[in-house]
Each structure stands twice: as C-alpha cells, then as structure tokens.
Amino acid sequence: SAPVELPFLPFGGAVISSTEALALSEVPERLAVVGGGYIGLELGIAFAKLGAKVSVVEALPRVLAQYDAELTRPVVKRLAELGIEVLVNAKAKGLSSKGDALLVETASGKNAKIAADRILVTVGRKPVVEDWGLEQIDLDMAGRFIRIDDQCRTSMRGIFAIGDVTGEPMLAHRAMAQGEMVAEIVAGHKRSWDKRSIPAICFTDPELVTAGLSPDEAKRLGGEIKVGLFPFAANGRAMTKMSEDGFVRVVARADNHLVLGIQAVGQGVSELSTAFGLALEMGARLEDIAGTIHAHPTQGEGFQEAALKALGRVLHV
Structure with a gap:
C-alpha cells in the first residue's frame, strides 16, 4: 500500500507522508499532522516526545474514530498532557502562500493558520x-x-x-x-484463512490493542453479550510502573460465554496482544481465561480479572 495524497496538499517540500517522517534528519520545531488516526497519532506523539510542537487536525468529531470512545479516552488525556493541540471537526484546506503554515477551517467555520515547519499528511493508505x-x-x-x-x-x-x-x-x-x-x-497442504483473531495495535502512548469484536460490533450480531472491564488502577504492576490509566475489556456471548473480542488500553499493552489472539484462536470461554493462573505482579492479570468481572466474580475491584 501507499500513503493517500490530498490534492490540495501534494507530497513534496514541507508536506510529507509517514515514509518521509521516518527519514527526517532533524526534529521539526513545529509539526502539523493532518489526520487523527493511528498513524498520525503514533508519529505525532513520538515527535512531541522528541521536542516538537505538534498540532493534529481531524475532520471527524474525535481522533482515533475507528476505536470506541471508552477505549481512546486515556490516549486523548495523554495528548493534552504532552501539549499536543487537537482540532476536531476541522478541515485542512492547503498550504499558506509562504509554505510555512497549514490553512484550516475550524469547527466553527472560521479560517485559521497553524504555523508548521513540516506538515505530515496521514489520511490513510491505498x-x-x-x-x-x-x-x-x-x-x-x-x-x-x-x-x-x-x-x-x-x-x-x-x-x-x-x-x-x-x-x-x-x-x-x-x-x-x-x-x-x-x-x-x-506445497500441497490444506489451509484456510480466518482473520477474526488478528490483533491490531495502535502504538500511541498509552497503547491500544484490539482483537475480535468490540462491544458494539458484538451487539450488532444479535443476541445478548457479557462485558468485563478491569481497570489498571487496581493492577499492582501498573501501579509500580506509574501507568494506572487504562483497562482490559473482554466481550463474550451471554449464553455460552464464548469470547468474541478483547480490547486493552495502557502502557505496554501491546505485549498482551499475543494472549488475546491465542484466546480467540482457540475458542476460549470466559471460564478458560478466568481459570488460567496469571503471574503476579503483571499487567496480564488484568486479562484474567476482566474475564472474572464478566462472570460476576471479580476479586480486586
């Protein structure tokens, strides 16, 4: 795939794609990011930590719109802590005549300029x-x-x-x-393809992990569901890392407790993606996860506790 180019912000000069963003020779003093999806926020957060003044322009009502609002709330909180300016319901209009600013139409319909040394366009891939x-x-x-x-x-x-x-x-x-x-x-072997258990990770700070169905997606399939959410504020390992924002959430069928989806947000939760994918691949039920001994103190305990929560047997909340 290749980065999608906007006709009014063609790549070249100050306007860069994610490919060029990874090959810059120096950190831009001011970076404007067009697109508040996972690529834009992953890179925007990284450059903010390296010292850039970062502004994000998103046309939709919220950033990371492909995830539910509950899951992204800790990331939005962290953006503010890092000093990243976020403009939602805003439209990028083009480059200023001097090439040193991004022209934007704000949510109120007013025209504005965002001073920028580099403009990173991350509106998707094709x-x-x-x-x-x-x-x-x-x-x-x-x-x-x-x-x-x-x-x-x-x-x-x-x-x-x-x-x-x-x-x-x-x-x-x-x-x-x-x-x-x-x-x-x-080579002659029998194989087939099933994408339902593929974990997807958003390497923001904090990180996001999704595997399988979200609560809303599971509800749309029909039938009742159970949702168990365990906050890292009650997890010993997260406390010692001073990273208590976030949670693990498990979505399962109400009738037979088959796990349909698992999500997490928090520092380092990308490392839980393997366990999430394995649970879905093996057709785990809530009892399978709840009955598996998880080492203490680890963030992985949150996975077990979320399953226990869905079963009405949570121990530490």
Missing part, C-alpha cells in the same frame, strides 16, 4: 494496484482491493494475492500469515 500488470490479468476486485477467498486465491487460477492489496486490516503480521499459508497450499 492499495498499490497500478503499474505492475494487474490490468493485463483482469482479476475480480472488491472495491479498490483484489478479491480473494479464504485461501487467498484470486478469480484467476494459479494466482494468489496477499497483504494490503487484499483489503483490511492492512497489517504486516496479517500479510506474513497469508504468505505462509499460500506457500503451504502451493
């Missing part, structure tokens, strides 16, 4: 489906992406597709797993 021969082989598409089945087969026999060109989630570990599966299929 599949790279041009200039490598796709038009000659006429594969079926799913919107902008190449259509595949559960074995990564395309509409043309003998041609497989993996990675970002096959759609969301655009994650490196997803592409690697797809590639491994295709290699095994080509």
Whole structure:
C-alpha cells in the first residue's frame, strides 16, 4: 500500500507522508499532522516526545474514530498532557502562500493558520494496484482491493494475492500469515484463512490493542453479550510502573460465554496482544481465561480479572 495524497496538499517540500517522517534528519520545531488516526497519532506523539510542537487536525468529531470512545479516552488525556493541540471537526484546506503554515477551517467555520515547519499528511493508505500488470490479468476486485477467498486465491487460477492489496486490516503480521499459508497450499497442504483473531495495535502512548469484536460490533450480531472491564488502577504492576490509566475489556456471548473480542488500553499493552489472539484462536470461554493462573505482579492479570468481572466474580475491584 501507499500513503493517500490530498490534492490540495501534494507530497513534496514541507508536506510529507509517514515514509518521509521516518527519514527526517532533524526534529521539526513545529509539526502539523493532518489526520487523527493511528498513524498520525503514533508519529505525532513520538515527535512531541522528541521536542516538537505538534498540532493534529481531524475532520471527524474525535481522533482515533475507528476505536470506541471508552477505549481512546486515556490516549486523548495523554495528548493534552504532552501539549499536543487537537482540532476536531476541522478541515485542512492547503498550504499558506509562504509554505510555512497549514490553512484550516475550524469547527466553527472560521479560517485559521497553524504555523508548521513540516506538515505530515496521514489520511490513510491505498492499495498499490497500478503499474505492475494487474490490468493485463483482469482479476475480480472488491472495491479498490483484489478479491480473494479464504485461501487467498484470486478469480484467476494459479494466482494468489496477499497483504494490503487484499483489503483490511492492512497489517504486516496479517500479510506474513497469508504468505505462509499460500506457500503451504502451493506445497500441497490444506489451509484456510480466518482473520477474526488478528490483533491490531495502535502504538500511541498509552497503547491500544484490539482483537475480535468490540462491544458494539458484538451487539450488532444479535443476541445478548457479557462485558468485563478491569481497570489498571487496581493492577499492582501498573501501579509500580506509574501507568494506572487504562483497562482490559473482554466481550463474550451471554449464553455460552464464548469470547468474541478483547480490547486493552495502557502502557505496554501491546505485549498482551499475543494472549488475546491465542484466546480467540482457540475458542476460549470466559471460564478458560478466568481459570488460567496469571503471574503476579503483571499487567496480564488484568486479562484474567476482566474475564472474572464478566462472570460476576471479580476479586480486586
């Protein structure tokens, strides 16, 4: 995939994509970030910690809109602590005539300027489906992406597709797993593809982890659900790290307690993603997680406690 370019903010000079942001020779004194998704906030937070004055412009009513508001609240709090200016319901309009500021239409409809040495555009990524021969082989598409089945087969026999060109989630570990599966299929083994248990991590401060369904997504499937949320404010390891903001949340079916999704926000929670993915991959129920002894003191205890909370048996809240 490639970064999406805005027609009124083409890449070049002061306007950069995430690729150029990772290759800067010095930290910009003032950085304007267009797009408050995970890429924009990951990089924006990193540059703020390195000393840049960072402003984020987001067209939607809140940043990290792909996550629910409960999950992102600790991140929004941290943005303020880092001195990052966040403008929501605001639209980037272009570059100033001198090239030293981002022109913005604010939520109130007024025009404003954000002084910036660099303008980082992070409004998404698009599949790279041009200039490598796709038009000659006429594969079926799913919107902008190449259509595949559960074995990564395309509409043309003998041609497989993996990675970002096959759609969301655009994650490196997803592409690697797809590639491994295709290699095994080509070698004659039986494999199929199921993306439901892929963890996704937002490396902000604090970090976000999601795997499976959110509470709202689970409700939309129909049927009753149970949700257990355990705050890190009651977790001994989080206390010793002085990182008590955040929580672990488990979503399960109410009838048989099958775990449908797991989310977490907090310092270092990316390391819990493996346990979350494993639980979903193995079809764990709340009792499986609650009955597994978790070492103390660790943040992983929050996973067990969230399952206990959903069962009505929480110990430490």
